[in-house]
Amino acid sequence: MKCRKCGGAAALELRRHNAAFCPPHFTEFFRKQVAEAVHRHRMFTRDETILVAVSGGKDSLGLWDVLLEEGYRTAGLYLDLGIFEYSEESRAKCEAFAAARGQVLHVERVADAVGAPIPGVQKLTRRPTCSACGLSKRYLMNRAALAHGYPVVATGHNLDDEAATLFSSVLHWQTDALSRQSPALPSTHAKLVRRVKPLYRLSELETAAYAFLRGIDYVVDECPFSKGATSLAHKDVLNRLEEASPGAKHNFLFGFLDKGRPAFERVENVELRECSTCGQVTTGEICAFCKLADLVKRRT
């Protein structure tokens, strides 16, 4: 295999692009895909400081790296989920990454905010772990961005993540989720910052290759709670389809953004208000996060 750009020895074949690249031209390709995502969805400008939500994994640290390489102003946010050694190791990787590059890393502990670490939340509330964790992360990302004055949060969701989420929404025809799925969610309220996913054009294999080639030290293990998760089963299905027909995931996600999503978009007539407990945005009287925290408190 030869690099499409220089004819040198290729290190990576990208079947869905019918291309192969040597290491330097692969990282160039990677950066171009990020630039295309940022440009196409007007994710942020060079005047803004981007809060990058980092977990210590290949995707989010790769994202932070590429944004720095592209010259953007950034800060990191590590949400400590309190998942035993997994969280400790993840935090250490994020701190080392930030320190080596002279970047600010904000750290928030889920346990401080919700009253217990994620394993405790699961035990106390019997709520599915991934659901309580996702809710807490979205809440804390927004709260931290507001508190520190960042206008936008960037997450490391890649093509595989987005395709799996879409697949799940489609299997159940969750029209609310379908109308909201996008690489860039605008701010629809003064207390809601923008959320963007600059890696949505890049597959999991590609983010792993980028992190490897850039020498990023990341946590390889998956979250111990992800075992048996439906999202992993859906990724498996999509990987089989991709294997049989390269580009299947890409076509599924991009076809949706192009042709499917417009069908589900409607005038956002949901009234947003401020939670009477914490002041963050919600559609009801008390936000879902405060309800979760209250449940944890009562059962502790």
Added chain:
Amino acid sequence: MKCRKCGGAAALELRRHNAAFCPPHFTEFFRKQVAEAVHRHRMFTRDETILVAVSGGKDSLGLWDVLLEEGYRTAGLYLDLGIFEYSEESRAKCEAFAAARGQVLHVERVADAVGAPIPGVQKLTRRPTCSACGLSKRYLMNRAALAHGYPVVATGHNLDDEAATLFSSVLHWQTDALSRQSPALPSTHAKLVRRVKPLYRLSELETAAYAFLRGIDYVVDECPFSKGATSLAHKDVLNRLEEASPGAKHNFLFGFLDKGRPAFERVENVELRECSTCGQVTTGEICAFCKLADLVKRRT
């Protein structure tokens, strides 16, 4: 396992309904599902004669059987695709079924209409076999119904067929196909008869069980051209999802009909006209079937 209805020994477990049935109560369940489909989508009335498109397989012969059991007026239509012994055997099964029940069976040969049997069409046109075959079948079903004065054609598509078609449309976000997928397609032109799928609520396993329990003699082999077909690969994916989560196929298809399809439905502003060659309905000057037949003729 005990029958949900009578407590007797169950012959069949339906995991997605969390139920099991003995043979008589399974056939009762089956008939009720067909009655529900007919009622919910107002497929036809008892005053109409339904043209049942039969292939000789379990689904279409099972459909014809249940419609007769329910007391509907019917006639059969066998489309001879000219696929060697497969078509000969299929035709014999359909003729025997019709003769035993004193029913009319119309037979049309694809070769007479298009100029070559399906294997010949494939060779001459290089068009994917299933695509040319599907086009020919839809065309000839409508033409035969019009010619003999039947207002509606019923086909044996089951839940698995419909879910697989939907899955394929969704993977590529074919919005036209999504807006058209329905258990009951209305007549939108004087020369277009209604098309209905009374088995859409029943899985392939259930139609097989019904045909077996009713002692229907059907062709077990799949069409020799279906090997490697994408639709079979998609059925395989859906079967895995069903295995992990009983009801997945049902929820996917029914969720679409309930919540997805309305998003894709729009005012049908496609102007239908009559083909200048054959007079059947088309959106262009010459219909796709006549174009196919012309191509076959020129290359023979």
